Amino acid sequence: MIRIVTTSLCHTDMFTLSGADPEGLFPAVFGHEAVGIIEELGAGVTSVKPGDHVMPLYTPEDPNCPYIKSGKSNLCQTIRKTQGQGVMPNGTSRFSYKGKMIHHYMSTSTFAEYTVLPEIAVAKISNEAPLAKASVMGCAIPTGMGAVRNTAKVEPGATVAVCGLGAVGMAVIQGAKMQGASRIIGVDTNPNKFALAKSLGAHACINPIEFSQPTQDVIVEMTNGGVDYSFECTVIGVAGAGEEIATPLSVGYRPRLAQVAYLDAVSCPAWSTSGSAVTLTSIPTSPTT
Numbered sequence: 001m002i003r004i005v006t007t008s009l010c011h012t013d014m015f016t017l018s019g020a021d022p023e024g025l026f027p028a029v030f031g032h033e034a035v036g037i038i039e040e041l042g043a044g045v046t047s048v049k050p051g052d053h054v055m056p057l058y059t060p061e062d063p064n065c066p067y068i069k070s071g072k073s074n075l076c077q078t079i080r081k082t083q084g085q086g087v088m089p090n091g092t093s094r095f096s097y098k099g100k101m102i103h104h105y106m107s108t109s110t111f112a113e114y115t116v117l118p119e120i121a122v123a124k125i126s127n128e129a130p131l132a133k134a135s136v137m138g139c140a141i142p143t144g145m146g147a148v149r150n151t152a153k154v155e156p157g158a159t160v161a162v163c164g165l166g167a168v169g170m171a172v173i174q175g176a177k178m179q180g181a182s183r184i185i186g187v188d189t190n191p192n193k194f195a196l197a198k199s200l201g202a203h204a205c206i207n208p209i210e211f212s213q214p215t216q217d218v219i220v221e222m223t224n225g226g227v228d229y230s231f232e233c234t235v236i237g238v239a240g241a242g243e244e245i246a247t248p249l250s251v252g253y254r255p256r257l258a259q260v261a262y263l264d265a266v267s268c269p270a271w272s273t274s275g276s277a278v279t280l281t282s283i284p285t286s287p288t289t
C-alpha cells in the first residue's frame with residue numbers, strides 16, 4: 001500500500017473520463033502519474049519496504065514475463081489482463097463506496113490518498129527525488145523522451161516538429177534537444193505554452209490559429225521542405241486495441257523523411273490491452289515507426 005504524495009493529471013485521465021476510451025471502466029479511481037511512500041507491505045513483498053519512495057508503474061516490468069525477457073519489448077503482460085478489467089491480479093478491487101465496488105484504473109489509481117499496487121508495478125526511486133514534482137516521471141517524461149530516443153531514434157542534426165506542448169510535448173522537446181536536434185518547432189493553439197517550450201529547447205513556436213494555411217504548409221515553408229520527425233502530442237487520447245488514430249494537425253502533413261513516433265514510446269508503452277501503438281497513419285509518405 002502506498003501513500004500518494006503527489007499525483008499529476010495526464011490528458012489520458014481526461015480522455016478516459018470523456019467516455020471515449022474503449023477500455024474505460026466506471027466507476028473508477030483515476031490517476032496514474034504519481035509518487036508516494038510505501039506504507040504497508042502485502043505478504044511476500046521483498047523489493048520495497050515501508051518508508052521507501054516509489055513510483056507507480058502503469059506498465060510494470062516483471063522480470064519473468066516472456067515479453068520482458070525477450071529484450072525486444074517492455075509491454076509486460078503479467079498483470080495486463082486484470083489491469084484491463086480494473087482489478088488487482090487476484091481479481092478483486094481495493095476500492096469501494098457504500099459497499100459498491102470501484103475499479104482500479106491503469107492498475108495505479110493515484111487520485112487517492114492511499115492506493116494498492118502489485119509489487120511489479122512499483123519502482124523504488126531515490127529519496128533525494130523531489131516528491132513535489134517527480135510525478136511527471138511516471139508518464140509524460142518517459143513517454144515523450146522515449147518516443148524521441150527509443151522509437152524515432154532522432155539523430156543529431158535532425159529537425160523536429162512537436163504538435164501539442166503539454167507535458168508530453170515538453171518532454172519531446174527536451175528529448176530532441178538531448179539528441180542534438182538542430183531545429184525544434186513547437187505547435188500549439190495556446191501561446192501561453194511557448195515561453196516554457198523555448199526555455200526547454202524549442203527554436204520556434206507557432207500557433208495554428210494565426211495562419212490561414214494548414215499548419216503543415218507553414219512548417220514546410222519554415223524548413224524549406226519539412227522536418228525530419230514530427231510528434232503528435234495533442235489531445236487525441238490513446239488508441240484502443242488495433243485502432244488507428246489521426247488528428248487534423250497531422251492529416252496531410254508530409255514532412256521530408258517523416259517518421260512519426262508512437263506516443264507510447266518504448267520506455268513507456270501504451271496501456272491498451274493488446275499493447276497496440278498509437279499509430280498516426282495520416283502521413284502518406286512517411287514510414288511509421
Ligand SMILES: NC(=O)c1ccc[n+]([C@@H]2O[C@H](COP(=O)([O-])OP(=O)(O)OC[C@H]3O[C@@H](n4cnc5c(N)ncnc54)[C@H](O)[C@@H]3O)[C@@H](O)[C@H]2O)c1
Pocket residue numbers: 009010011012013015139140143163164165166167168169187188189190193208233234235236237238249263264265268269270271278
Ligand atoms: N503512453 C502513451 O501513449 C501516452 C502517455 C501520456 C499521454 N498520452 C496522450 O498524449 C496526449 C498529450 O497528453 P498531455 O498530458 O501532454 O496533454 P496536455 O493536455 O498536457 O497537452 C496537450 C496540448 O495540446 C494542445 N492542443 C490541443 N489541441 C490542439 C490543436 N488542435 N493544435 C495544437 N495544439 C493543441 C493544448 O493546448 C495542450 O498544450 C494525450 O492525447 C494523452 O492521452 C499518451
Ligand SMILES: [Zn+2]
Pocket residue numbers: 010011012013032033139140
Ligand atoms: Zn499518462
